[in-house]
C-alpha cells in the first residue's frame with residue numbers, strides 16, 4: 001500500500017517514521033507501515049545480517065556492547081540472535097562487555113553454542129569474548145590483524161548513551177585500507193538525549209563520545225539536527241558511501257523515537273537489505289530459497305556453494 005493511497009489514520013506520525021535521506025545525497029528508502037520498536041531492534045540487525053551472508057557466505061561480527069539489554073535472555077538480544085541465525089556462515093565473533101554480570105551472560109551464551117550444524121557438519125566458528133571497555137578492546141580486536149580487507153565485517157555499537165568514543169568509531173571505519181569498510185550499526189539514543197546531556201556532569205564523557213570540541217553545540221540542536229550531524233560525520237569525515245538513520249520506536253504502535261540506528265556502509269546492496277530488514281522485522285523468516293531468488297536472483301545455488309566457501313574467496 002502506498003502512502004498516498006492510505007486515507008485512514010496512522011498509529012504514529014508518518015513524517016517521523018520516514019527514514020531521512022542524509023544530506024539529500026541518498027534517495028529515501030521505503031520502510032513500510034510497521035515501525036521497528038525497541039523489542040525487535042535486535043531482530044532488525046539479525047535479519048540484515050541474515051540477508052547479507054546469503055550474498056557473502058561468510059562474515060565477521062563485532063559487538064562492542066554485547067550484554068543483553070533486558071539483563072535476562074530473550075529474543076531481543078542481538079548477540080544471541082546473530083549466533084542462532086541460520087545458515088551459520090558468520091565465522092568470527094568478537095563480543096565485548098564491561099559489566100561483570102553481563103560478561104557472565106555472554107560467557108554462558110558462548111558455552112551453549114552448538115558445535116555441529118543441523119546437518120551434523122562441524123561448525124567452524126570462533127567466538128572471542130572481551131570483558132573490557134570496548135574503547136580499549138577495539139585495539140586488540142583490530143590489532144590482531146585477523147580481519148582481512150576482503151572479509152565482510154559488521155560492528156554493532158549498541159551503547160546506552162555516550163559509552164562509545166568517537167575515536168573508536170574512527171578506528172573501525174579506518175581499519176580496512178582497501179575494499180569496503182567495516183559496516184557500522186551505530187545506536188544513537190535520541191529518546192533521552194537531552195536528559196542525558198543535562199545529567200552528565202563529567203564533561204570528558206561527552207567530549208570522548210562526540211570526539212570534537214564542539215559537542216556543547218549539540219545541546220542547542222533539535223533531535224533531528226543531532227541525527228543529521230552524526231550521519232554527516234560518518235559520510236564526510238569517515239568516508240562511508242551510505243549512512244542512514246533508521247528510527248526505532250518506543251512501542252509496536254509507534255510512540256516516541258527512542259533510537260536511531262545509523263547504518264553506515266560502502267556496499268551498494270547495504271541500504272536495500274536494510275530496507276527489507278526494516279519492513280520484514282515483524283514477519284517470520286522467509287524460506288532461504290525464496291530469499292536467494294528475491295535478493296540475489298538465484299533460484300538454486302550451484303552445488304559448489306551449498307557449503308560456504310572459505311572467507312578469502314568471496315568479498316562483500
Ligand SMILES: C[S@@+](CC[C@H](N)C(=O)[O-])C[C@H]1O[C@@H](n2cnc3c(N)ncnc32)[C@H](O)[C@@H]1O
Nearest residue numbers: 065067068069077078097098099133134158163
Ligand atoms: C544497551 S546494552 C546492549 C544491548 C544488547 N546489544 C542487546 O541486544 O540486548 C549496553 C551494554 O553495554 C555495556 N557497556 C557499557 N559501557 C561499556 C563499555 N565501555 N564497553 C563495553 N561494554 C559496555 C553494558 O554493560 C550493557 O551490557
